[in-house]
Amino acid sequence: MLSIPVPVPYTLHLTLRITQNKFIANSVIFLLIIAIPLYYLVTTNILDDPVTWILCLLLAAGLGISCLDTISRGIRLTEDRISYGKWFFWKGLEYTRITAVRFYYRIAQRGVKLPMLELSGDTGNKITIDLGLFDTPTNLGIIYDVLNKNARHADFSNSPEAFFTDPGANALKGHMVPEPYTLPLTLRVARSTFMFWSILCLPIIAAMVYFAAIGSPPPNMVTWALVFLMIGGFSLLYLYFILPAIRLTEDKISYREHFFSKEMEYTTITAIRYYYRDSRSVWDSGPVLELSGDNGDKITMRFVNSFISPKNLPIIYDVLKKNASRAGIHKSPEEFFAHPDITAGS
CATH class of the missing domain: 2.30.29.30 (Pleckstrin-homology domain (PH domain)/Phosphotyrosine-binding domain (PTB))
Incomplete structure (x- = not known):
């Protein structure tokens, strides 16, 4: 059984970040990998080989976004609410509105088990926290202690060891009262999702359109056609997630x-x-x-x-x-x- 120690002394406000070892490992791997596309960006002439330059730019941007995804995550605990930050967006839920707390494992690629904490509110809203980067006995003990003391409607009947060992054992449901609405009504993708894909795709699409319009076409027309295919591909990817x-x-x-x-x-x-x-x-x-x-x-x-x-x-x-x-x-x-x-x- 997982051993959850007595919570170390803490005071609220408190923000939990990824552990120091994971931060250092992520930073070292990121710097080593991103050095390759950065080298080609500096040494490659844009007009001579625009496809190679754009591919290196996309690779560097993708690696940078992946690194930011890791280091920007955090769990913020205050006197009245818990918040989860991802991609620099914070989503919070007041303790008094929490009606259910569930711990479970999500099966990721290659069968990797990711520990997840799901908080359900009385209006049906949920916060799903990926505990993979915060999965230490100390952090789990603090999170459990704060929720057990403040989320009165969630009914914590298990010990912390049993709660984190038996996934789904405390999967209770609260009152799912819909928010006020009037018809007709259109429900779209969440604002954070829209912002993420806009930040990711729109600058890349704009850069490729700029090179296609301003840059001199290379002698190889197949290479030039690939630039337009990449523009179309990223445009479809953007629409795929916001429509x-x-x-x-x-x-x-x-x-x-x-x-x-x-x-x-x-x-x-x-x-x-x-x-x-x-x-x-x-x-x-x-x-x-x-x-x-x-x-x-x-x-x-x-x-x-x-x-x-x-x-x-x-x-x-x-x-x-x-x-x-x-x-x-x-x-x-x-x-x-x-x-x-x-x-x-x-």
């Missing part, structure tokens, strides 16, 4: 994922199924809401951090419960979302 949206009107629901849209009238919905998709890819893991129609049509809506946020589930559930009468939704949202893979209706 997903859910449109709720008085008579139908529409879901747009990537570049395609599906819609279904409430009167034709005969079944609603909720389940959790756990894949090896972090981008694909998360809650899924499946709508089935009387003509065999289906709409599968994914709720992950890179697409539509799971905090919108109570609103969608409330709209469907009021309008999709044939689906037979008689349960409360707490009961419906308490256990994945439950089908309402037939």
Whole structure:
């Protein structure tokens, strides 16, 4: 069993960062790898070989973003709330609003188990904290102690050792009250997701457009064509992650994922199924809401951090419960979302 020591003396406000050893290892690896593309950036003439220069620039930018993703993460504990910082965006939840705390492992690529801490609020909003960079007994003990003292509605009935050893044992659900809304309503990707992909893709697209418009075409036209293909590829990647949206009107629901849209009238919905998709890819893991129609049509809506946020589930559930009468939704949202893979209706 994992040994969680008595929390070391601490005072709030407190911000937990990645451990010193992981920070040093990440910095050394980053500096060694990024030296290669930086060398080519300095020694390569842009006009003589624009593709090589752009590839080195993209590689350096990608490595820089990866490093920032690691060193920018943090867990901030104050007297009234807990916050999780990633990509320089902080998402917080007041202790009094926390109704459930769940610890589990997410299976990443190559079977790597990533420890995750999921905090659920009374309005359906959630914070999922990747504990992989903070996974030390000291940090776990402090986090557990702060939540146990302040998150009164979460019901910590287990010891810290049992809580972190038995994933999902404390996966309780609180009151999922939807936020006030009016129809028609469009739910889009989270602001942090939009900002991240804009910061990542737009400068790269702008740089390649600049070189394509200003730079002299190289003699090899195949190389020049590759520049335009790269522009198109990054443009599609940008649109791929910012286009997903859910449109709720008085008579139908529409879901747009990537570049395609599906819609279904409430009167034709005969079944609603909720389940959790756990894949090896972090981008694909998360809650899924499946709508089935009387003509065999289906709409599968994914709720992950890179697409539509799971905090919108109570609103969608409330709209469907009021309008999709044939689906037979008689349960409360707490009961419906308490256990994945439950089908309402037939």
